[in-house]
Amino acid sequence: xxxxxxxxxxxxxxxxxxxxxxxxxxxxxxxxxxxxxxxxxxxxxxxxxxxxxxxxxxxxxxxxxxxxxxxxxxxxxxxxxxxxxxxxxxxxxxxxxxxxxxxxxxxxxxxxxxxxxxxxxxxxxxxxxxxxxxxxxxxxxxxxxxxxxxxxxxxxxxxxxxxxxxxxxxxxxxxxxxxxxxxxxxxxxxxxxxxxxxxxxxxxxxxxxxxxxxxxxxxxxxxxxxxxxxxxxxxxxxxxxxxxxxxxxxxxxxxxxxxxxxxxxxxxxxxxxxxxxxxxxxxxxxxxxxxxxxxxxxxxxxxxxxxxx
Amino acid sequence: xxxxxxxxxxxxxxxxxxxxxxxxxxxxxxxxxxxxxxxxxxxxxxxxxxxxxxxxxxxxxxxxxxxxxxxxxxxxxxxxxxxxxxxxxxxxxxxxxxxxxxxxxxxxxxxxxxxxxxxxxxxxxxxxxxxxxxxxxxxxxxxxxxxxxxxxxxxxxxxxxxxxxxxxxxxxxxxxxxxxxxxxxxxxxxxxxxxxxxxxxxxxxxxxxxxxxxxxxxxxxxxxxxxxxxxxxxxxxxxxxxxxxxxxxxxxxxxxxxxxxxxxxxxxxxxxxxxxxxxxxxxxxxxxxxxxxxxxxxxxxxxxxxxxxxxxxxxxxxxxxxxxxxxxxxxxxxxxxxxxxxxxxxxxxxxxxxxxxxxxxxxxxxxxxxxxxxxxxxxxxxxxxxxxxxxxxxxxxxxxxxxxxxxxxxxxxxxxxxxxxxxxxxxxxxxxxxxxxxxxxxxxxxxxxxxxxxxxxxxxxxxxxxxxxxxxxxxxxxxxxxxxxxxxxxxxxxxxxxxx
Numbered sequence: 001x002x003x004x005x006x007x008x009x010x011x012x013x014x015x016x017x018x019x020x021x022x023x024x025x026x027x028x029x030x031x032x033x034x035x036x037x038x039x040x041x042x043x044x045x046x047x048x049x050x051x052x053x054x055x056x057x058x059x060x061x062x063x064x065x066x067x068x069x070x071x072x073x074x075x076x077x078x079x080x081x082x083x084x085x086x087x088x089x090x091x092x093x094x095x096x097x098x099x100x101x102x103x104x105x106x107x108x109x110x111x112x113x114x115x116x117x118x119x120x121x122x123x124x125x126x127x128x129x130x131x132x133x134x135x136x137x138x139x140x141x142x143x144x145x146x147x148x149x150x151x152x153x154x155x156x157x158x159x160x161x162x163x164x165x166x167x168x169x170x171x172x173x174x175x176x177x178x179x180x181x182x183x184x185x186x187x188x189x190x191x192x193x194x195x196x197x198x199x200x201x202x203x204x205x206x207x208x209x210x211x212x213x214x215x216x217x218x219x220x221x222x223x224x225x226x227x228x229x230x231x232x233x234x235x236x237x238x239x240x241x242x243x244x245x246x247x248x249x250x251x252x253x254x255x256x257x258x259x260x261x262x263x264x265x266x267x268x269x270x271x272x273x274x275x276x277x278x279x280x281x282x283x284x285x286x287x288x289x290x291x292x293x294x295x296x297x298x299x300x301x302x303x304x305x306x307x308x309x
Numbered sequence: 310x311x312x313x314x315x316x317x318x319x320x321x322x323x324x325x326x327x328x329x330x331x332x333x334x335x336x337x338x339x340x341x342x343x344x345x346x347x348x349x350x351x352x353x354x355x356x357x358x359x360x361x362x363x364x365x366x367x368x369x370x371x372x373x374x375x376x377x378x379x380x381x382x383x384x385x386x387x388x389x390x391x392x393x394x395x396x397x398x399x400x401x402x403x404x405x406x407x408x409x410x411x412x413x414x415x416x417x418x419x420x421x422x423x424x425x426x427x428x429x430x431x432x433x434x435x436x437x438x439x440x441x442x443x444x445x446x447x448x449x450x451x452x453x454x455x456x457x458x459x460x461x462x463x464x465x466x467x468x469x470x471x472x473x474x475x476x477x478x479x480x481x482x483x484x485x486x487x488x489x490x491x492x493x494x495x496x497x498x499x500x501x502x503x504x505x506x507x508x509x510x511x512x513x514x515x516x517x518x519x520x521x522x523x524x525x526x527x528x529x530x531x532x533x534x535x536x537x538x539x540x541x542x543x544x545x546x547x548x549x550x551x552x553x554x555x556x557x558x559x560x561x562x563x564x565x566x567x568x569x570x571x572x573x574x575x576x577x578x579x580x581x582x583x584x585x586x587x588x589x590x591x592x593x594x595x596x597x598x599x600x601x602x603x604x605x606x607x608x609x610x611x612x613x614x615x616x617x618x619x620x621x622x623x624x625x626x627x628x629x630x631x632x633x634x635x636x637x638x639x640x641x642x643x644x645x646x647x648x649x650x651x652x653x654x655x656x657x658x659x660x661x662x663x664x665x666x667x668x669x670x671x672x673x674x675x676x677x678x679x680x681x682x683x684x685x686x687x688x689x690x691x692x693x694x695x696x697x698x699x700x701x702x703x704x705x706x707x708x709x710x711x712x713x714x715x716x717x718x719x720x721x722x723x724x725x726x727x728x729x730x731x732x733x734x735x736x737x738x739x740x741x742x743x744x745x746x747x748x749x750x751x752x753x754x755x756x757x758x759x760x761x762x763x764x765x766x767x768x769x770x771x772x773x774x775x776x777x778x779x780x781x782x783x784x785x786x787x788x789x790x791x792x793x794x795x796x797x798x799x800x801x802x803x804x805x806x807x808x809x
Contacts, residue, residue, distance in 0.1 A: 143627070249618070254553075273770075
């Protein structure tokens with residue numbers, strides 16, 4: 001048995017030689033990736049063990065071992081920022097996905113104006129994040145914002161609502177903008193997924209007396225499992241890495257109420273010129289994201305093995 | 310903004326290395342000991358630096374730039390100098406382009422045998438370009454930097470020691486605040502080229518509507534708090550354009566004058582001889598200043614609610630639309646408002662034109678300790694030979710510095726938006742012409758003696774742009790009490806300074 005297997009599967013070197021052309025084809029891309037991804041990752045990890053001076057005299061950096069990691073993980077500020085990050089990521093992902101799924105289910109049905117509505121709902125996704133952040137900043141503006149003015153005009157409040165200059169409302173306000181920006185992406189993904197659900201299964205279930213909810217739960221959702229996993233993971237990664245909206249709209253403020261990991265890292269590196277500690281922070285974020293990727297791949301692989309073919 | 314004061318940075322070993330590197334620079338050895346040229350002493354009474362005094366001295370002195378330069382570097386000197394600066398760009402008024410061209414033509418005429426290889430860089434790109442160039446031993450021989458950039462390069466040992474006497478001037482010909490800004494570790498590393506400050510701008514019509522004297526600004530910061538409340542109470546408009554956004558230079562430029570006026574500060578930068586070791590952020594003056602901001606934002610609600618996310622840009626629209634009573638800004642704000650009014654249409658145009666007509670400039674209020682404003686401007690520096698691209702031509706560099714920082718060209722180059730770094734420039738006919746043609750210039754110019762530069766240390770950016778705005782935000786959002794916010798900020802600054 002082992003002999004016949006060896007005969008069928010040549011050793012690694014032989015396989016590489018056999019696929020040498022393939023390796024040559026991907027070599028340029030691999031080279032570029034090593035340069036623009038591999039090296040920065042290496043350098044970030046390397047820098048995370050040093051303290052760097054604000055004068056940017058990098059030759060004066062001091063080796064501090066794991067001190068940066070210990071300081072980050074034991075600091076009160078890290079706890080605050082982590083809580084903000086978890087709230088930001090969880091709520092943004094959940095609501096963007098839920099809204100996207102709802103919109104996809106609605107748009108999957110045949111009705112007049114469906115194409116137009118699809119186009120309109122895609123606008124938040126295609127609009128530039130920078131432009132969106134500035135537009136929303138003015139919509140929310142605590143003195144002259146349209147939303148506040150409408151609230152006053154309609155008698156809901158007697159003064160403009162303070163969205164962004166209040167420690168209690170700044171993060172939820174940013175999450176609303178983020179969900180608005182992202183739900184279209186979830187909608188596209190889920191719409192694509194819905195195309196894979198066999199229509200005859202729905203008809204058969206309908207004949208058997210299954211209701212709308214039962215058909216959704218027992219037919220639609222199982223078929224959407226794969227695309228749901230992909231969508232949720234991509235949303236999680238996007239939200240963990242989200243920078244443009246929080247930075248432009250509040251820069252982490254007021255008083256740190258909307259500071260999340262990415263804005264904290266940016267500030268440490270480029271505002272406070274603490275490349276060492278910012279690198280350590282980035283490595284922690286990298287590990288968290290890679291862990292998520294690992295569990296995600298495992299989940300996907302498990303699904304593939306369970307449903308061969 | 311959550312901060313991470315515990316992530317201080319280098320150990321004391323690192324600081325010693327840093328200082329050692331700065332001290333180890335070639336220092337005076339490579340600098341020719343130029344005797345001071347026989348220039349007339351500045352002879353200005355800066356203690357009585359009022360708009361009237363400035364007007365009275367303008368045009369009283371004749372300047373012969375070539376003759377002055379000849380005493381420093383002979384006019385037939387041959388050489389080559391590389392020079393990087395932020396010059397006029399596409400957005401600059403035509404007069405800036407004309408003056409820049411005239412400057413280079415005049416220099417070529419004065420020193421016909423010195424070749425200048427100049428690079429006019431974008432403000433937002435220059436710092437990183439110079440950092441990179443210096444690391445790669447490709448720095449220019451001479452560079453003109455905004456006021457606080459030089460300290461970083463001095464700390465890295467990349468600048469030559471340089472003082473006014475090296476190019477024929479006396480230190481008494483420059484503002485003390487400007488000279489503070491070129492000091493690092495007890496040595497001077499630059500020569501001031503131009504300096505400016507901001508003033509208090511107000512809408513006289515809103516003052517009148519609030520029952521205030523429309524022609525008189527608040528004399529003290531306590532008065533400003535009362536004026537702001539009166540405007541809000543009587544007109545419903547915001548009184549004072551408070552700015553408290555983090556990571557925005559506008560915030561410390563408007564809050565530090567208040568802090569200094571009450572006797573506070575970040576460090577001891579407002580003292581005559583600052584050592585930048587003592588933390589003032591939680592002294593009684595700083596707490597009083599923070600309390601005044603708290604009173605306006607929280608107690609009286611007389612400033613924009615959006616102050617925590619606003620920069621000065623967000624004050625401009627409310628001001629031109631008559632929704633804001635007072636703000637601190639540059640003299641160029643008037644031209645900016647004129648431009649906005651000219652572009653407005655319909656009723657907006659009427660409103661804007663009325664605001665421009667009612668626009669007034671005055672001195673920034675005093676506090677119990679002093680009147681203060683942030684001292685701005687630029688300085689010229691010479692890079693150390695070891696980081697310069699090619700061989701450093703010190704004579705050519707000195708010729709360019711003597712020519713550009715003298716009374717004539719330090720006045721002309723600063724024409725539209727600044728003031729001569731060389732105090733004798735205020736006596737020239739060109740200064741007289743500026744005063745006659747630029748509205749409100751005399752007011753903001755009369756703030757110059759009250760100018761205080763930010764602490765001249767590499768940590769200044771972090772203190773001013775992050776820790777100070779954080780302190781404001783912590784107090785104004787009531788996340789902390791005023792006293793606790795000040796103590797928290799002081800603790801962060803101490804940690805920052807002692808851990809380095």
